[in-house]
Amino acid sequence: MGKATKYISKVPNDNGVIDWTDEENTIWHELITRQLDCIKGKACDEYWLGLDKLDLPRDRVPQLDEVSAVLTKETGWQCYPVPALIGFEEFFRLLSERKFPVATFIRSREEFDYLQEPDIFHEIFGHCPLLTNKSFADFTQAYGQMGLNASKEQRVFLARLYWFTVEFGLLKTDQGYKIYGGGILSSPAETEYAINGIEAQRDAFDMLTVLRTPYRIDIMQPVYYCLSELTDLDKMREYSVEDVMDFIKQAQTMGLLEAKFQQKAS
Numbered sequence: 001m002g003k004a005t006k007y008i009s010k011v012p013n014d015n016g017v018i019d020w021t022d023e024e025n026t027i028w029h030e031l032i033t034r035q036l037d038c039i040k041g042k043a044c045d046e047y048w049l050g051l052d053k054l055d056l057p058r059d060r061v062p063q064l065d066e067v068s069a070v071l072t073k074e075t076g077w078q079c080y081p082v083p084a085l086i087g088f089e090e091f092f093r094l095l096s097e098r099k100f101p102v103a104t105f106i107r108s109r110e111e112f113d114y115l116q117e118p119d120i121f122h123e124i125f126g127h128c129p130l131l132t133n134k135s136f137a138d139f140t141q142a143y144g145q146m147g148l149n150a151s152k153e154q155r156v157f158l159a160r161l162y163w164f165t166v167e168f169g170l171l172k173t174d175q176g177y178k179i180y181g182g183g184i185l186s187s188p189a190e191t192e193y194a195i196n197g198i199e200a201q202r203d204a205f206d207m208l209t210v211l212r213t214p215y216r217i218d219i220m221q222p223v224y225y226c227l228s229e230l231t232d233l234d235k236m237r238e239y240s241v242e243d244v245m246d247f248i249k250q251a252q253t254m255g256l257l258e259a260k261f262q263q264k265a266s
């Protein structure tokens with residue numbers, strides 16, 4: 001499934017505790033210290049609120065149970081350890097049960113600024129703060145539910161909806177662009193690029209356009225889609241399953257939009 005990861009994920013012991021090495025704890029310390037500075041003025045308000053609630057350790061990789069304790073209290077979510085990228089079936093099932101997949105490895109120094117796979121820093125620092133926000137939490141669970149009942153082909157389109165919201169979503173606010181996508185918030189390089197990159201395109205979110213936009217997972221995104229505020233996710237949740245499946249049918253009929261990136265060297 002997916003590209004073979006070169007990372008070895010750590011297995012939690014019987015008490016759910018992962019034994020991180022000093023080097024891994026140091027990488028977490030350097031990542032969180034650096035990223036807290038990078039996202040100043042760039043992360044959305046709701047992210048900062050969630051980050052405060054999580055009160056993540058600065059000197060070591062947090063244990064999943066520590067993060068789950070806060071998430072459960074705030075929105076009924078919990079972290080669920082997975083080795084790396086998982087298949088759609090398990091992915092959608094976990095989200096539908098308010099279990100967030102957390103890959104149990106941390107990036108190497110060589111990939112400090114950007115890596116192609118979700119590591120524990122991406123999952124916990126990137127996504128978990130917003131899982132304390134009701135709109136984001138409810139949207140993510142409803143998304144999982146919808147994916148669970150979707151066909152293989154419909155899931156490919158649904159993956160783009162997740163990609164351009166939960167992973168790489170922006171808000172266009174009176175104070176400028178703000179980030180809510182976890183895939184940006186965990187990457188020092190992409191945080192800067194998404195807000196200030198002159199070659200990045202920042203368009204208004206439109207469901208049909210998003211469903212037709214091809215993306216690559218191994219590069220910084222050429223286009224981002226913007227909501228006006230996080231509660232726009234509540235409006236999106238008002239779409240019935242039929243509405244979304246109808247959007248997918250329209251997207252299939254109209255075909256994909258032109259890719260804004262070079263095709264991947266095979």
Ligand SMILES: C[C@H](O)[C@H](O)[C@H]1CNc2nc(N)[nH]c(=O)c2N1
Binds near residue numbers: 101
């Ligand atoms: C659907 C989504 O866009 C993506 O393809 C899925 C697949 N598997 C995953 N597996 C993990 N561990 N984390 C993820 O974010 C995803 N995303």
Ligand SMILES: N[C@@H](Cc1ccccc1)C(=O)O
Binds near residue numbers: 113118122183187
């Ligand atoms: N590129 C993100 C990790 C990521 C991988 C795949 C999907 C989304 C995010 C980072 O460097 O932190």
Ligand SMILES: [Fe+2]
Binds near residue numbers: 167
């Ligand atoms: Fe992610």
